[in-house]
Amino acid sequence: MVPRDAIAKQLAFTLGAIDVPGLGGKYEGKVRDCYTVGDRRVLIASDRLSAFDVVLTTIPFKGRMLTELAAYWFEQTSHIIRNHVLEYPHPNVVITREVEIIPVEVIVRNYLAGSAWRDYEAGRAISGIELPKGMKKAQQLDSPLITPSTKAAKGSHDTPISSDEVVSSGLVEKSLWEEVCAAALQLFTFGSKKAAERGLLLVDTKFEFGVLRSGTGRAELLLADEVLTQDSSRYWIADSYQERFDAGEDPLMLDKEFVRRWLIERGYMGDGTPPTIPDDFRVDVSLRYMDAYEKITGSTFTSEIGSPAAAIAEVLKEVR
Ligand SMILES: Nc1ncnc2c1ncn2[C@@H]1O[C@H](COP(=O)(O)OP(=O)(O)OP(=O)(O)O)[C@@H](O)[C@H]1O
Ligand SMILES: [Mg+2]
Incomplete structure (x- = not known):
């Protein structure tokens, strides 16, 4: 330090x-x-x-x-x-x-926090996903969810979009989107496991992916931008999480x-x-x-x- x-x-x-x-x-x-x-x-x-x-x-x-x-x-x-x-x-x-950056921010969440909590509290779906009623702030989800956002032009805010819309609007082709989601979940699971070894909860994160085209036109999916940094992710302290959650207190955040x-x-x-x-x-x-x-x-x-x-x-x- x-x-x-x-x-x-x-x-x-x-x-x-x-x-x-x-x-x-x-x-x-x-x-x-x-x-x-x-x-x-x-x-x-x-x-x-x-x-x-x-x-x-x-x-x-x-x-x-x-x-x-x-x-x-x-x-x-x-x-x-x-x-x-x-x-x-x-x-x-x-x-x-x-x-070629895929024009969607691939957000993965394992807890109800940040803008997802703000949407939920206001009665809105989260990127098209309806969560059960009665959930609390900072509550863990049943399993990690992908809640995509469009990558807004400079100066404006990104807007949530459902996975279905990502494909139906033509932003990303279906099979590529499936590949992106599978990679995002694998990365998130790995990151969560590593974070847990350090006494941390990986709450949510944003990934950016891109396509690399070789001379022959073959396209490969790559992880781009930044990954699992504090600018792109939320981390909470694991050991006090449950006690604080039960007491209705916010988790300790990093x-x-x-x-x-x-x-x-x-x-x-x-x-x-x-x-x-x-x-x-x-x-x-x-x-x-x-x-x-x-x-x-x-x-x-x-x-x-x-x-x-x-x-x-x-x-x-x-x-x-
Ligand atoms: N390998 C890459 N190839 C092309 N673009 C990339 C690559 N890695 C990251 N980027 C892009 O570089 C930019 C990084 O800038 P930064 O994250 O500071 O800006 P930003 O304000 O988030 O930009 P934006 O809102 O346009 O994403 C982002 O637009 C990101 O999508
Ligand atoms: Mg950025």
């Missing part, structure tokens, strides 16, 4: 936007700056923090933690499905194969829900002007991410203090 005072020092060096002139076509995501270089994609993880699809601030070391955590999971899950990773030239950067809750308490859910994020809170968020990183991987997070921008620009000079 990087000590609190060192994290506070890093506030001055967080990575906002990253410009690498001449590298290739740029797409600026909410969290990552992406460059397409031939058949490869360079994903540079900034320290930007987004919630409710809005970028709010930067968090010390966040980009590095996310890249390293995704790297851990890509490696761990490579026996289940091939992934897009080619190499890591810097702790904030991954070079991947450019794939994820971004902490940030969402802070915002909701201040009346913000993605519309209007977000509240100003105090530095102390930015340090708290960094500590949370670090704690999760260390619990999940079982290894210590370390980093020097200072701006990673120059080093990133330097290593990317080699990528052309």
Whole structure:
């Protein structure tokens, strides 16, 4: 763990936007700056923090933690499905194969939390799935569910869509969607088992898949984007879960829900002007991410203090 005072020092060096002139076509995501270089994609993880699809601030070391955590999971899950990773030239950067991203966020849930709980509470189905009446917040589902969402254009929110609609609307061809769902469930089961070994519950997560076409036109499904990070997943502490659930208390969380809750308490859910994020809170968020990183991987997070921008620009000079 990087000590609190060192994290506070890093506030001055967080990575906002990253410009690498001449590298290739740029797409600026909410969290990552992406460059397409031939058949490869360079994903540079900034320290930007987004919630409710809005970028709010930067968090010390966040980009590095996310890249390293995704790297851990890509490696761990490579026996289940091939992934897009080619190499890591810097702790904030991954070079991947450019794939045709399937335009659906593949969300898998094992507990009633987050937007699924908000939908359920409001009497709505969850991506077309009607859950039994009388369920409680944070309750475990009978088995993991896939609740897809469309990948919205930049600036708008993703919307839930049923699995049937994914196919009937022509977004994804039926057999490919079946392959995606099977892989997503296998990944989720594996991730849950690993998380359990670390005393954590994998609550829900979002996967992105893509299709890689070879010269001969053969298409292969790959796991893309990021995998099982705190930005794409919820993790709760396992040992206190049942007791807290029985007492009607929220589980202890290790994820971004902490940030969402802070915002909701201040009346913000993605519309209007977000509240100003105090530095102390930015340090708290960094500590949370670090704690999760260390619990999940079982290894210590370390980093020097200072701006990673120059080093990133330097290593990317080699990528052309
Ligand atoms: N191997 C890949 N090939 C092509 N695109 C990829 C690959 N891996 C990830 N992506 C895309 O790169 C972008 C990563 O950016 P980021 O997650 O920061 O942005 P985002 O705001 O989530 O973007 P979006 O809302 O468009 O998904 C996403 O659009 C993601 O779908
Ligand atoms: Mg994304």
